[in-house]
Amino acid sequence: MRKVIGIGETVYDIVFKSGQPTAAVPGGSTFNSMISIGRCGIPADFLSEFGDDVVGSIIKDFMQANGVDPGYVNILPVKTPLSLAFLDENNDASYTFYRDPAGERPDFIYPEINPGDVVLFGSFYALNPDCRPLVKRFLETAKANGAILYYDVNFRPSHVKDLGNIGNAIWENFALADVVRGSNEDFRTLFGIDDASEVFKEKISPYCSNLICTYGAAPLKVIDAQGLSLECPVEPIQTVSTIGAGDNFNAGFIYGLIKNGIDREMLRQGLSAEAWKSLVECAQSFSACCCQSSFNYITPEFAASHRL
Numbered sequence: 001m002r003k004v005i006g007i008g009e010t011v012y013d014i015v016f017k018s019g020q021p022t023a024a025v026p027g028g029s030t031f032n033s034m035i036s037i038g039r040c041g042i043p044a045d046f047l048s049e050f051g052d053d054v055v056g057s058i059i060k061d062f063m064q065a066n067g068v069d070p071g072y073v074n075i076l077p078v079k080t081p082l083s084l085a086f087l088d089e090n091n092d093a094s095y096t097f098y099r100d101p102a103g104e105r106p107d108f109i110y111p112e113i114n115p116g117d118v119v120l121f122g123s124f125y126a127l128n129p130d131c132r133p134l135v136k137r138f139l140e141t142a143k144a145n146g147a148i149l150y151y152d153v154n155f156r157p158s159h160v161k162d163l164g165n166i167g168n169a170i171w172e173n174f175a176l177a178d179v180v181r182g183s184n185e186d187f188r189t190l191f192g193i194d195d196a197s198e199v200f201k202e203k204i205s206p207y208c209s210n211l212i213c214t215y216g217a218a219p220l221k222v223i224d225a226q227g228l229s230l231e232c233p234v235e236p237i238q239t240v241s242t243i244g245a246g247d248n249f250n251a252g253f254i255y256g257l258i259k260n261g262i263d264r265e266m267l268r269q270g271l272s273a274e275a276w277k278s279l280v281e282c283a284q285s286f287s288a289c290c291c292q293s294s295f296n297y298i299t300p301e302f303a304a305s306h307r308l
Helices: 029-039 054-065 132-144 157-165 169-176 184-191 196-204 245-259 264-269 273-291 300-304
Strands: 004-007 011-017 020-027 044-051 073-076 082-087 093-098 118-122 148-152 179-183 210-215 218-224 229-232
Touching (some): 029 273, 132 148, 132 169, 148 169, 148 245, 179 184, 184 210, 196 218, 229 273
Parallel strands (some): 004 044, 179 210
Antiparallel strands (some): 082 093, 210 218, 218 229
């Protein structure tokens, strides 16, 4: 079976509601996606790093229990990063992070990468100058080996101050990616524009052929280089927590790629509107499942009904 390889940050999330802690779970943007993918029985490898401490051991055990191989994680002599997530009255989260400086990072050991495998990367981890050389080297290797590269922009306003330090990383990521997924808020923060068509024409299309732009509860848009422009509605749901909503959208989309047998050449040639709708439906169902629980991933019950 094709496998999924993620690369990104790992943290331990402590979730607060009305000033009181309500949950404590392993997290991180790509991490959340990989747990959902692993729960569906898809081979899942994760390149990351966390501390040589009790929290790190909890996370490693959690990965193993959910079908994600922890053998490609670098264990560092630091404390594992913590994330405090504060839910508001709409169950949307704001975050405060606590992390030790990682110091010199060892290079990653890569799993075997084959044509048709899918690589998930994104967030500030994919831009961070401290680990950018390691990330870029891995992504270039994956692309050369024929994997599909899925880039989740996920750029938070708190990182605007870092824009002057990331160099060409954002454009390099666009050029490496086969699919770019971002929210209108991501693109507004980065470029001052949030219209999907304008973002694609001015910022994405010179580098990547496929864009998914989400607008929260409003319809999302899919645009590709073959002229397709598709609007997909978002079904309203009662949310418990929006932590992991976008991460599980990514997991569901990747699940759809593998379930439907879509490879990189098919993405380059252009998918039909029906194929895109099927992928988006998978993505939205994973996201909705996550949002209706207090955890960062799809539930074991949902995963059991979607095992490949």
